[in-house]
Amino acid sequence: MSGSSWAEIVFFLALLAVSTPLLGNYMAKVYSGGHAPGDRFFLPIERFTYRICRIDPDREQRWRSYLMSLLVYTLVGGLLTYLILRVQAHLPADPNHFPGVPSGLSFNTTISFMTNTNWQNYAGENTMSQLSQMFGLVWHQFISAAVGMALAAAFIRALIRRRQTTIGTFWVDTVRSCTRILIPLAFIFAIILMSQGAIQSFGADTHLSMLAAQTTHSTGVKTLTQTLPRGPVASMAPIEALGDNGGGYFDANFANALENPNGLTNILVLWMLCMIPFAFAWTFGKMIKSMRQAAVVLSAMAILFTISILIVAPLEARGNVKLNYAGVSQSITSTNPGGNLEGKDIRLGTTGSALNAAAITATSTGGVNSAEESYTPIGGAVPLFNMMLGEVIPGGTGTGLYGMLIFVLIGVFIGSLMVGRTPMYLGKQITARDMKLAAIYILVLPATVLVLASISILVPSTASSISTTGPHGLTEIVYAFTSAAHNNGSAFAGFDGNTNWYNFSLALCMWIGRYFEIIPALALAGSLVRKRTYAVTAGTLRTDKPLFAVMLMGIVIILVGLTYFPALALGPLAEHFAGHFGL
Amino acid sequence: MLRALRQHLLPSIALTAVVAVVVGLAYPIVVWGIGQVAFKNQANGSLLYRDGKVVGSALIGQSFTSKTGTPLPQYFQSRPSGTGTYAYNSTDSAASNYGPSDPRLVGFIPGFNTVGLNGEPSATNPFATKADPYCVPLTKSTGKPVISPEPGEKYEKTKTGSYVCDPTTVPERAMAYRKLNGLAPDAKVPVDAVTTSASGLDAGISIANADLQAPRVAKARHLPLRTVLALVRKYTIGSTWGFLGTPYVNVLELNLALENMRR
Structure with a gap:
C-alpha cells in the first residue's frame, strides 16, 4: 500500500477519535433527561410535537409498553410506505412516470427499510419515483435509526436504575434522537455533499446524446444516449450513512458519483456511518458514570474494527493475482492506482473502497461504494465476517451498543463461572433468566441465516438466482441471508434476490433479525431495571480492565465465528486456498 | 383495548404524519432550495455544455465508440462498463459483479x-x-x-x-487495448483500462492509461503529442488534500476540450 493510502486510513480513524467524545458527551445529555445543549431551540419544537401527537412526555413506560409503542409505530410507517410504493404512479413527484412497484418487491422493500436493513432488490433510478424515495423511504431511514438509538438509551437506563420498573418513554427517546441528532447532522452533511457535487434536483431526467454521438452525427443511437437521473439525492445520502441504513438513491449506492462525488465526500460518508455507533459507547460511559467500563466496550469495538480494515485494505491494494496472466499492471505507481480495480471506481481508489467495505459491514449500513462480489476471496470474506459478528463492532446506531452489552453480559457470565464467582455487571447480579434471553439474542441470527441458506441451496428452482458456480456461489447465498438477518443490506450483487422465494425469505430474515433481537433485548432491559445493585468486592470479576476487553473480543469472535465457520470454510476460504490467491 | 389504542396507535399515526412531513418533504425541499441558490451547478448534476447543448455530466462517464460499438481512435477511451443493457447507461448503474x-x-x-x-x-x-x-x-x-x-x-x-x-x-x-494503442503484445496494461467500475459510470481513467492512449489520439487528430499530454495534465483531478481518493483523468472533460480545439 502507498503512503497516501495509509494516510487515508489514519485520517479516517482520527476523525472518529475526534467525534466520539464530542458526540458521545452531547448524546449523553440528550438521553439523560436533564438540561441539554440547544434546549431553547429544540424544547419548544419537541413540546409542540408531543402536544399534537397526544404524547405525555413524562409518562415512563415498562418494557412491554415500550415494545408495543415501537411495534405499532413501525407498523404504521410500514403500511404507509407499502401504500406509497404501490400507488406511486398516481402520486405527485413521479416525473419519469414509473409504474407502481410490484407487490412482492414492495413487501420486501418495506420490510427492508422498516428494519434498518435497506436490502435493495431494485435499482432506485429506474424503479422508484422521487416521492417514493424522499418520502416513502427516507422516512424509515430516520425512524429506524432513531428507534435503534432509543433502544440503546433504554438499555443503558436499565443498567443505571435500581429496583424500578420503567425504562423511559419510547416517544420521547425517538423524537429527541431525530430532532437533536439525526436531523441537524443530516442537514449539515447534505449541504456539504451537495457543494461537492451530490445532486439535489427535481423534475424529469435529462436526456442527451453522448459527446461521441454529437460529433460524429450519429445522434439517436440508443447505445450512445444517456439519461442523467435527477432527484433528491444529497438529502438522502447523509441519513443513509448517519442512520446506518445504506439504501442509496441509485443502484450502485455510494459508487455513483452523483451521490458520492469524490475522495472527500467518501471519507465524510465513512465518518458519518461510524460516528453515532462509536459515540454511543462513550455515551454509555457518561450515563453510567464510569468511563473505564466504557473504555472496555469501546476498545473491543475499535480494535476489531481496525483489524478488519487492516486485512481488507492491503489485500485489495495488492490486486487479483489471477489478472497477472493477462499482463495487467496492478502495482501502485504515481500514475497508476493499481490494485484490484474490478468493481471499484477510480476516484475512490482501492483504499477508499476497502475502508467502505469494512465500515459498512462493521456498522449495519450496507451502503456499498464498490462491488464486494469482485473483492479478492479473503477481502470479500472480511465484510461477511464483520456482519456475522452480530453487528457489534461498532454495529448500527444504538443497536450496536446494546448488542455489544449483551455480549458483555455473556462474557461476565462465562468469566465469572470460570473463576467461581457470582456473575455481576455494574453491581447487578446476572441470573439464569437473563442468560436465557441473551442466548436467544445471539442464537436467533445464526439459526435463521443457516437454516434459510440451506433451504435455498436445496431447492432447485432457486438456483438461477446465483450468478456463478463453485464456492463463490455458496458465498453469494450465505452473504445474502447474513446481510438480511443482520439488517445490513450490502450484497454480493451478482445474486438476483428479486424472485418470489427470495423476496419473501429475505424479508422474513430481515424481520426476524430485527424484532427477534429487539424483543429479547428489551426483555433483558426489563429484567435488569428491577435488580438492586451490590457493592463491588474483591470477589467480583472486574469488567473495567483490559483483560476483560480481551475476553470480550474472544467471546464475540468464538461465539459467532464457530457457528459460521463451516459456511466460511466452504465459501471464501475454499475459494482462496483452492485458487492459490496467496497471502 | 381502548386504552392500548390511545396509548400506542394514536401517537403512532400522528407522529408518522409529523415526521413524514418534516423529513420527507420539508427537509429535502429546504436542501434543494439552498442548493439552487448556493451550489446551482453541483446540485443540478455538474452538467457540461457544448454549443449550448448538454453533452453530459462531469461526474458521469461516457462511451466514445461508433454506432456499432468500436472505439473511436480520436477519443480517449473510458473504462469498460457493466451497466445494464449497454455501456454507460446512467439509469442502470451497476458493476459486473x-x-x-x-x-x-x-x-x-x-x-x-x-x-x-x-x-x-x-x-x-x-x-x-x-x-x-x-x-x-x-x-x-x-x-x-x-x-x-x-x-x-x-x-x-x-x-x-x-x-x-x-x-x-x-x-x-x-489484447484489444494493446492493438488499439499500437503496443507490443507483451506490454503491461494499466488495470483500470481492462476492469469495470463499481458504478459502471466511472468518469475517470488513470494517468498511466491516459498517457498510453495519448499517442494514438494525437495521431488521429493530427496534433503534437505534447499538446495532447498537456491537456491530459490539465484535466487530471488530484486526490483531495493529496491522500483522499486517487488522482484520475476526467475522460469526458478531456475529450470535450480536444473537440473544442478543433474550432
Whole structure:
C-alpha cells in the first residue's frame, strides 16, 4: 500500500477519535433527561410535537409498553410506505412516470427499510419515483435509526436504575434522537455533499446524446444516449450513512458519483456511518458514570474494527493475482492506482473502497461504494465476517451498543463461572433468566441465516438466482441471508434476490433479525431495571480492565465465528486456498 | 383495548404524519432550495455544455465508440462498463459483479478454473486459441459466455473453426487495448483500462492509461503529442488534500476540450 493510502486510513480513524467524545458527551445529555445543549431551540419544537401527537412526555413506560409503542409505530410507517410504493404512479413527484412497484418487491422493500436493513432488490433510478424515495423511504431511514438509538438509551437506563420498573418513554427517546441528532447532522452533511457535487434536483431526467454521438452525427443511437437521473439525492445520502441504513438513491449506492462525488465526500460518508455507533459507547460511559467500563466496550469495538480494515485494505491494494496472466499492471505507481480495480471506481481508489467495505459491514449500513462480489476471496470474506459478528463492532446506531452489552453480559457470565464467582455487571447480579434471553439474542441470527441458506441451496428452482458456480456461489447465498438477518443490506450483487422465494425469505430474515433481537433485548432491559445493585468486592470479576476487553473480543469472535465457520470454510476460504490467491 | 389504542396507535399515526412531513418533504425541499441558490451547478448534476447543448455530466462517464460499438481512435477511451443493457447507461448503474476467479473476468486459466468439454476438471483449457490461451467461449444457445462447460454443449465458432472468445474477459480486453494503442503484445496494461467500475459510470481513467492512449489520439487528430499530454495534465483531478481518493483523468472533460480545439 502507498503512503497516501495509509494516510487515508489514519485520517479516517482520527476523525472518529475526534467525534466520539464530542458526540458521545452531547448524546449523553440528550438521553439523560436533564438540561441539554440547544434546549431553547429544540424544547419548544419537541413540546409542540408531543402536544399534537397526544404524547405525555413524562409518562415512563415498562418494557412491554415500550415494545408495543415501537411495534405499532413501525407498523404504521410500514403500511404507509407499502401504500406509497404501490400507488406511486398516481402520486405527485413521479416525473419519469414509473409504474407502481410490484407487490412482492414492495413487501420486501418495506420490510427492508422498516428494519434498518435497506436490502435493495431494485435499482432506485429506474424503479422508484422521487416521492417514493424522499418520502416513502427516507422516512424509515430516520425512524429506524432513531428507534435503534432509543433502544440503546433504554438499555443503558436499565443498567443505571435500581429496583424500578420503567425504562423511559419510547416517544420521547425517538423524537429527541431525530430532532437533536439525526436531523441537524443530516442537514449539515447534505449541504456539504451537495457543494461537492451530490445532486439535489427535481423534475424529469435529462436526456442527451453522448459527446461521441454529437460529433460524429450519429445522434439517436440508443447505445450512445444517456439519461442523467435527477432527484433528491444529497438529502438522502447523509441519513443513509448517519442512520446506518445504506439504501442509496441509485443502484450502485455510494459508487455513483452523483451521490458520492469524490475522495472527500467518501471519507465524510465513512465518518458519518461510524460516528453515532462509536459515540454511543462513550455515551454509555457518561450515563453510567464510569468511563473505564466504557473504555472496555469501546476498545473491543475499535480494535476489531481496525483489524478488519487492516486485512481488507492491503489485500485489495495488492490486486487479483489471477489478472497477472493477462499482463495487467496492478502495482501502485504515481500514475497508476493499481490494485484490484474490478468493481471499484477510480476516484475512490482501492483504499477508499476497502475502508467502505469494512465500515459498512462493521456498522449495519450496507451502503456499498464498490462491488464486494469482485473483492479478492479473503477481502470479500472480511465484510461477511464483520456482519456475522452480530453487528457489534461498532454495529448500527444504538443497536450496536446494546448488542455489544449483551455480549458483555455473556462474557461476565462465562468469566465469572470460570473463576467461581457470582456473575455481576455494574453491581447487578446476572441470573439464569437473563442468560436465557441473551442466548436467544445471539442464537436467533445464526439459526435463521443457516437454516434459510440451506433451504435455498436445496431447492432447485432457486438456483438461477446465483450468478456463478463453485464456492463463490455458496458465498453469494450465505452473504445474502447474513446481510438480511443482520439488517445490513450490502450484497454480493451478482445474486438476483428479486424472485418470489427470495423476496419473501429475505424479508422474513430481515424481520426476524430485527424484532427477534429487539424483543429479547428489551426483555433483558426489563429484567435488569428491577435488580438492586451490590457493592463491588474483591470477589467480583472486574469488567473495567483490559483483560476483560480481551475476553470480550474472544467471546464475540468464538461465539459467532464457530457457528459460521463451516459456511466460511466452504465459501471464501475454499475459494482462496483452492485458487492459490496467496497471502 | 381502548386504552392500548390511545396509548400506542394514536401517537403512532400522528407522529408518522409529523415526521413524514418534516423529513420527507420539508427537509429535502429546504436542501434543494439552498442548493439552487448556493451550489446551482453541483446540485443540478455538474452538467457540461457544448454549443449550448448538454453533452453530459462531469461526474458521469461516457462511451466514445461508433454506432456499432468500436472505439473511436480520436477519443480517449473510458473504462469498460457493466451497466445494464449497454455501456454507460446512467439509469442502470451497476458493476459486473464477477467474482475474483470467475472465468468471465479472468478467463479460463489452465490448472485453476478450467473444465474439459466433458464437464470434468481439466488441466488445460479446451477452448484455447493461438491468439488467446485463456479463451472463454460463447454458448450457441444463449450467446452468453460459459462459466462451467457441460457435455454436449455447442459453442460459437469462427469460419476458420476456432472458438469465438468472449471479448469482455480481462485477457481479451488487454489484447484489444494493446492493438488499439499500437503496443507490443507483451506490454503491461494499466488495470483500470481492462476492469469495470463499481458504478459502471466511472468518469475517470488513470494517468498511466491516459498517457498510453495519448499517442494514438494525437495521431488521429493530427496534433503534437505534447499538446495532447498537456491537456491530459490539465484535466487530471488530484486526490483531495493529496491522500483522499486517487488522482484520475476526467475522460469526458478531456475529450470535450480536444473537440473544442478543433474550432
